[in-house]
Amino acid sequence: MSDSIRVIQYGLGAIGRAAAKLVLERPHLQLVAAVDCNPDLVGCDLGQVLGLGKNLDILVAEKLENLFEEVEADIVIHCTGSHFINVQPELVEIAKAGLHCITSCEEALFPHYRNPDLAADLNNHCVSNSVSILGTGVNPGFVMDTLPAVLTTISQRVDAIRVLRVVNAATRREALQRKVGATMTDADFRKLVDEGRMGHVGLLESLVLLATSIGWDIENISETVEPVIAQGSVRTEYLNVLRGQVAGVRQIATADRNGKEALRLELQMYVGAENPRDEIELTGNPSIKLVLPGGTPGDIATPAILVNMIPAVVHAVPGLHTMATLPLPRLSA
Amino acid sequence: MSDSIRVIQYGLGAIGRAAAKLVLERPHLQLVAAVDCNPDLVGCDLGQVLGLGKNLDILVAEKLENLFEEVEADIVIHCTGSHFINVQPELVEIAKAGLHCITSCEEALFPHYRNPDLAADLNNHCVSNSVSILGTGVNPGFVMDTLPAVLTTISQRVDAIRVLRVVNAATRREALQRKVGATMTDADFRKLVDEGRMGHVGLLESLVLLATSIGWDIENISETVEPVIAQGSVRTEYLNVLRGQVAGVRQIATADRNGKEALRLELQMYVGAENPRDEIELTGNPSIKLVLPGGTPGDIATPAILVNMIPAVVHAVPGLHTMATLPLPRLSA
Numbered sequence: 147m148s149d150s151i152r153v154i155q156y157g158l159g160a161i162g163r164a165a166a167k168l169v170l171e172r173p174h175l176q177l178v179a180a181v182d183c184n185p186d187l188v189g190c191d192l193g194q195v196l197g198l199g200k201n202l203d204i205l206v207a208e209k210l211e212n213l214f215e216e217v218e219a220d221i222v223i224h225c226t227g228s229h230f231i232n233v234q235p236e237l238v239e240i241a242k243a244g245l246h247c248i249t250s251c252e253e254a255l256f257p258h259y260r261n262p263d264l265a266a267d268l269n270n271h272c273v274s275n276s277v278s279i280l281g282t283g284v285n286p287g288f289v290m291d292t293l294p295a296v297l298t299t300i301s302q303r304v305d306a307i308r309v310l311r312v313v314n315a316a317t318r319r320e321a322l323q324r325k326v327g328a329t330m331t332d333a334d335f336r337k338l339v340d341e342g343r344m345g346h347v348g349l350l351e352s353l354v355l356l357a358t359s360i361g362w363d364i365e366n367i368s369e370t371v372e373p374v375i376a377q378g379s380v381r382t383e384y385l386n387v388l389r390g391q392v393a394g395v396r397q398i399a400t401a402d403r404n405g406k407e408a409l410r411l412e413l414q415m416y417v418g419a420e421n422p423r424d425e426i427e428l429t430g431n432p433s434i435k436l437v438l439p440g441g442t443p444g445d446i447a448t449p450a451i452l453v454n455m456i457p458a459v460v461h462a463v464p465g466l467h468t469m470a471t472l473p474l475p476r477l478s479a
Numbered sequence: 480m481s482d483s484i485r486v487i488q489y490g491l492g493a494i495g496r497a498a499a500k501l502v503l504e505r506p507h508l509q510l511v512a513a514v515d516c517n518p519d520l521v522g523c524d525l526g527q528v529l530g531l532g533k534n535l536d537i538l539v540a541e542k543l544e545n546l547f548e549e550v551e552a553d554i555v556i557h558c559t560g561s562h563f564i565n566v567q568p569e570l571v572e573i574a575k576a577g578l579h580c581i582t583s584c585e586e587a588l589f590p591h592y593r594n595p596d597l598a599a600d601l602n603n604h605c606v607s608n609s610v611s612i613l614g615t616g617v618n619p620g621f622v623m624d625t626l627p628a629v630l631t632t633i634s635q636r637v638d639a640i641r642v643l644r645v646v647n648a649a650t651r652r653e654a655l656q657r658k659v660g661a662t663m664t665d666a667d668f669r670k671l672v673d674e675g676r677m678g679h680v681g682l683l684e685s686l687v688l689l690a691t692s693i694g695w696d697i698e699n700i701s702e703t704v705e706p707v708i709a710q711g712s713v714r715t716e717y718l719n720v721l722r723g724q725v726a727g728v729r730q731i732a733t734a735d736r737n738g739k740e741a742l743r744l745e746l747q748m749y750v751g752a753e754n755p756r757d758e759i760e761l762t763g764n765p766s767i768k769l770v771l772p773g774g775t776p777g778d779i780a781t782p783a784i785l786v787n788m789i790p791a792v793v794h795a796v797p798g799l800h801t802m803a804t805l806p807l808p809r810l811s812a
Contacts, residue, residue: 168635284633296629298810299787300617300780302501360810432779437770446765447633454632470807477631477693 150176151460152218154245156210156236157225158182158195160319161250161283164449165223167196172479175456179217181207210236214243221460223452224249228347230257230281234264237279241271246459247279248452252348254281255291256355256468269466278462282455282469284447285311286348286355289438290411292469294426295359297436304430307356308410313441314419315394320384326394326415327373328387335373335392345371346413349399353411357401359470364401364409371397380418393417454478483509484793485551487578489543489569490558491515491528493652494583494616497782498556500529505786505812512550514540543569547576554793556785557582561680563590563614567597570612574604579792580612581785585681587614588624589688589801602799611795615788615802617780618644619681619688622771623744625802627759628692630769637763640689641743644757646774648727649750653717659727659748660706661720668706668725678704679746682732686744690734692803697734697742704730713751726750787811 153175155166162182169177180192187195193202207213210222222240227233230253237254240247257265272279281287290309298304315323327335327344338344350369357364376393379386387393394416401409424438458472469475486508488499495515502510513525520528526535540546543555555573560566563586570587573580590598605612614620623642631637648656660668660677671677683702690697709726712719720726727749734742757771791805802808 171636288633292632292807293629295807295809296626299625299808300621300775300783301787301810301812302779302783303504303812304810359807361812432776434775435772437772439768439770442633442767443765446635450633450635454634470809473806474625474628474692474803474808475632476628476803477634477637479634479636479694 150174151456152176152178152220153456154178154210154213154217154219154222155180156222158184158187158206159225160321160445161448162223162225163196164445165225165452166192168449168453169223172453174478175453177202177204178219179207179213180204181210181213183208210239210243219245221246221248221456224251226251228252230254230261231264234261234268237268238271241268241275241277241279244275244277246277248455248459249279249281250283250448250452251281252283252286253351255283255286255348255351256358257281257466259351259354265466272465276464278459278464278467280455280459280467280469280472282451284442284444284451285346286352287469288447288451289424289442290349290413291352291356292475293436294428295356295470297426297428297434298360300434301428302431304360304428306408306410306429308427308429310412310423310425311414311441312419312422313415314417314422315415316380316382316417319445323382323384323417327392328394328417329385330373330392332373332375332392339371345395345397346415349397349411349413353399353401353409355468355470357409359468362403362408364403366402367399368401369397369399371395374414374416376418382417387417394419451475483507484789485509485511485553486789487511487543487546487550487552487555488513489555491517491520491539492558493654493778494781495556495558496529497778498558498785499525501782501786502556507811508786508789510535510537511552512540512546513537514543514546516541543572543576552578554579554581554789557584559584561585563587563594563597567594567601570601571604574601574608574610574612577608577610579610581788581792582612582614583616583781583785584614585616585619586684588616588619588681588684589691590614590799592684592687598799605798609797611792611797611800613788613792613800613802613805615784617775617777617784618679619685620802621780621784622757622775623682623746624685624689625808626769627761628689628803630759630761630767631693633767634761635764637693637761639741639743639762641745641760641762642758643745644747644774645752645755646748646777647750647752647755648748649713649715652778656715656717656750660725661727661750662718663706663725665706665708665725672704678728678730679748682730682744682746686732686734686742688801688803690742692801695736695741697736699735700732701734702730702732704728707747707749709751715750720750727752784808
C-alpha cells in the first residue's frame with residue numbers, strides 16, 4: 147500500500163458515494179477517510195453508508211479539519227456543491243492542508259469565468275502549498291467540452307462547433323427527474339428559471355473551457371433555459387407527466403466569433419426524450435460528426451472521470467487546473 | 480513574427496506538402512525552410528512545389544544539414560518514411576541540431592515497440608539537446624489509439640476495446656488505392672503480405688500505445704493482413720476492379736489481457752466499402768459506443784494533427800514523446 151495514492155472522500159451524495167466505491171476497487175488507490183456534514187451520516191461506518199454490508203473501519207467525519215491530526219492523505223475527491231462561490235472556502239481549506247483535490251463542482255470546471263478573483267485566490271493557495279486542483283465530471287467536464295476539444299485536433303480549420311446532448315430523464319434517478327422540472331407547470335418552471343434555480347449548472351463553463359482550450363476569442367456569450375412540454379403523458383418509475391406539463395429542460399449556450407455564431411451547446415434533459423445521444427459536429431475542414439448513441443450515462447461516468455483523473459492531478463504542476471492543462475485524460479485503473 | 484514558431488518542412492510528399500500549406504495559414508507559425516531529396520524538387524521555390532502560383536522565396540534544400548548555417552528554426556515537421564528504423568538517423572540529426580520534431584513516421588507513434596534501443600538512443604539525444612519529438616497522424620495517432628484512450632476517461636471498468644475503421648479507398652487518391660492492393664490477384668496480394676510489403680503500417684503501434692496509455696499489460700499481440708475480394712466490379716476515378724480481384728485490405732490487430740481478447744483494432748480499406756466510418760466500442764461499465772459517420776478523412780486530418788501538435792511539442796519536457804505524454808490535444812490555429 148505504500149505506493150498507493152491516499153484518498154479522502156468529501157461529500158457522500160450519490161456521486162460522492164459512487165466515487166468512494168470506485169476508489170475501493172482500484173488497487174493503486176487507498177480510501178483513508180470520508181467527510182459529510184449530514185448528521186445522519188456523521189460517525190457512521192463508511193462501509194454501511196456505501197451499502198457494502200460490511201464495515202470499512204472508516205467513520206464519517208463531520209468536518210475535514212477533524213481529520214488532519216489522525217489521517218495522512220494525498221488527495222480529496224470533493225462533491226459538495228455546484229456553485230464555485232459556495233465551495234471555494236472548502237477548496238482553499240483542502241489546499242492549505244497540503245492536499246490535492248478533484249471536485250465535481252460544476253462551476254469549478256472553469257472558475258475563472260464567473261469568479262476570477264476567487265479562482266485566482268484558490269490558485270495562489272495551490273501554488274504556495276504545492277498542490278493541484280481540478281474541476282471535472284462528465285457534463286460539464288467531458289462530453290460538451292473536453293471531447294469536442296480533442297476532436298478539433300484533426301481539424302485544419304474549424305468554423306463552428308455544435309454539441310447536442312439528449313438525455314431521457316426517465317432512465318435516471320428520481321432526483322434528476324425532479325431537478326429538470328418533470329410534472330411542473332410551465333409557469334412554475336419559468337419562475338424557477340427567473341430565480342436562477344432551474345437548469346443544468348456548468349453549460350457556460352463548458353462553453354468557455356472549450357473556447358479557451360482551442361484559443362478562440364468569443365463574444366456574445368448567452369444562455370437560454372426553456373421547458374420541454376409533454377406532448378402526451380409519460381410515466382416513469384417515479385412519476386407521471388401529463389400532457390401539457392413540463393417534461394424537462396432544454397438549455398442552450400451560444401457564443402459568437404468574428405461576428406458569427408461559432409459555438410452552440412444544447413442540452414435536452416426530459417422524460418420521454420427519444421434517441422438519447424451525445425453529438426458533436428465540427429463545421430470546417432474537414433467537417434466531422436461524432437456520435438455517442440444512447441449518450442453517456444452520467445451517474446456512472448462522472449464518478450469514473452473523478453477517479454481516473456487522480457494520477458494526472460497528483461503529478462501535475464501545482465495550481466488550479468482545467469481538463470485542458472493536464473495530460474491526455476484516460477482510464478487509470 | 481518574433482513570437483511565432485519557426486517551422487522546417489522535411490519531406491514534400493502529399494502529406495508533407497499539405498502540412499506546409501497549413502503552416503502557411505497559421506498566424507503563430509512561420510515556414511522558414513523545406514527539405515526533400517527528390518532531385519526534381521531540390522532548388523525549386525517552395526511556393527511552386529506547393530502549387531501556390533507564387534514564390535515564397537524558400538528554395539527546397541536537398542539535405543537538412545545544408546540549412547543549419549542559413550536558417551534559424553524551432554521545429555521540423557518530418558514526413559519522409561513509415562519505418563522507424565529507416566528514419567531514426569534523420570530524427571537524431573534533427574535533435575542534435577537542437578530542433579523539436581513532429582514526424583508522420585507511423586512506427587514513431589510508439590517506437591519503443593519495434594525498436595526499443597533506437598528509441599532509447601533518440602530519447603537520449605532529445606534530452607541532451609533539450610528538444611522533444613512526437614510521432615503522430617490520424618491513423619496511427621488519433622482514431623485507433625488516442626481517441627479510444629480518451630473515451631476510457633469516463634469508464635469505471637473497461638473489459639475490452641474494439642475499434643473499427645472502414646475506409647472506402649475509392650474516395651482516396653490513386654496511390655492509396657494501389658497501396659491497398661486494388662486490382663491485384665489474391666496470389667500477388669498474399670505474396671506482398673509475406674514479404675511484409677502489404678498493409679497499413681502502424682496498427683500494432685496503435686494497439687501498444689492504447690494499451691500502454693491506460694496501463695494495460697497485454698499479451699499474445701497478433702496481426703493479420705487479408706485481401707478483401709471484390710464481389711462485383713467497382714470503377715473508381717483511377718482504376719477498375721473486376722469481380723474476384725482484390726478490392727483492398729482487411730487488417731486486424733488483437734491482444735489479450737488476463738487470458739482473454741481485450742483489444743481488437745480492425746482496419747478495412749478497400750474500393751467500394753460501404754458505410755465508411757470510425758467506430759469505437761468499450762465493453763465494461765459503462766459500455767459505450769462512439770461513431771464518426773463517414774470516417775475521418777486522413778488526407779486532411781493527418782496534416783492537421785501534425786501542425787496542431789506543434790505548440791504542445793515545443794513546450795513539452797524534453798524527450799521522445801507519445802500522444803499520451805502530452806497535454807490534451809486540440810486545435811492550435
